Amino acid sequence: MFLETRNLDEKKVFDLVSDDFRYAKALDSFGIDFFDHYNSTIKDICSQNNLDKELLVGYRVSMDESFDLDLETLKSSPINLVIEYLKHNHSYFIKNKLPYIKNLISSLSVEDKKYEFFNDLKFIFPLFYEDFVDHILEEEKYIFTYIQNLYHLEGNVKNHAKMFFQMKNISLKDIAEEHLNEDSEMAGIRGLTKNYSLKYINNLHLKVIFQELKEFDNELEVHSNIENHILFPRALDLQDKVSDEIRNLSFLN
Ligand SMILES: [Fe+2]
Ligand SMILES: [Fe+2]
Numbered sequence: 001m002f003l004e005t006r007n008l009d010e011k012k013v014f015d016l017v018s019d020d021f022r023y024a025k026a027l028d029s030f031g032i033d034f035f036d037h038y039n040s041t042i043k044d045i046c047s048q049n050n051l052d053k054e055l056l057v058g059y060r061v062s063m064d065e066s067f068d069l070d071l072e073t074l075k076s077s078p079i080n081l082v083i084e085y086l087k088h089n090h091s092y093f094i095k096n097k098l099p100y101i102k103n104l105i106s107s108l109s110v111e112d113k114k115y116e117f118f119n120d121l122k123f124i125f126p127l128f129y130e131d132f133v134d135h136i137l138e139e140e141k142y143i144f145t146y147i148q149n150l151y152h153l154e155g156n157v158k159n160h161a162k163m164f165f166q167m168k169n170i171s172l173k174d175i176a177e178e179h180l181n182e183d184s185e186m187a188g189i190r191g192l193t194k195n196y197s198l199k200y201i202n203n204l205h206l207k208v209i210f211q212e213l214k215e216f217d218n219e220l221e222v223h224s225n226i227e228n229h230i231l232f233p234r235a236l237d238l239q240d241k242v243s244d245e246i247r248n249l250s251f252l253n
Helices: 015-021 023-030 044-049 055-061 071-075 079-106 110-114 118-154 161-169 173-182 187-192 203-250
Strands: none
Touching: 015 023, 015 044, 023 055, 023 079, 044 055, 055 079, 055 173, 071 079, 071 203, 079 118, 079 203, 118 161, 118 173, 118 203, 161 203, 173 203, 187 203
């Protein structure tokens, strides 16, 4: 999307963010909470914060540039690259996306209490956050490490004894099945927000939160699809290959 910048000077923060919720994130990157400056014009906000308007607009434009790899590219990439890509997603969720949404939710003001889900959202989001971080840590610490070990061992099973015991202790098949069948961590929030519907939401701060949550939910779904449909099936094939190699080697010995 190309943004018209000429008329931006006199535009109020409220109108800018109402037209394009991503400007809330762009302002946040420069340390400005949009919800504290609804009536300020962009010109004022930039001069108060010593911020060049072009930088703000440039940041906003850069948010539309995607560095995502498409599924076809990932399907034909080595499995260790798929893992690096998934880890990159994890770090973006944990270091960028979720702290921003957490801050948006915790700064919702009391007047928004007229929405019945207000308290539930404030209560449920930190719990979701905790579960999500656990999920990511478990993947990185155990599952991805195990798959990477398999990857490095393929065709070179000389040092296979350690792997043999690791394979006995981990059931990749069960982990893959569980991952495929488990509900999205976002299921609770999806229900609470009626699938992020903006129909009855007038409050701009909440609208931004709903749109951010919806976007995160979509990104998480793509991420889980890569794990379910690319990573795990390929890791299971790799595990079969390595276990055949170990079996053959043991047989020859
Ligand atoms: Fe993941
Ligand atoms: Fe996952």
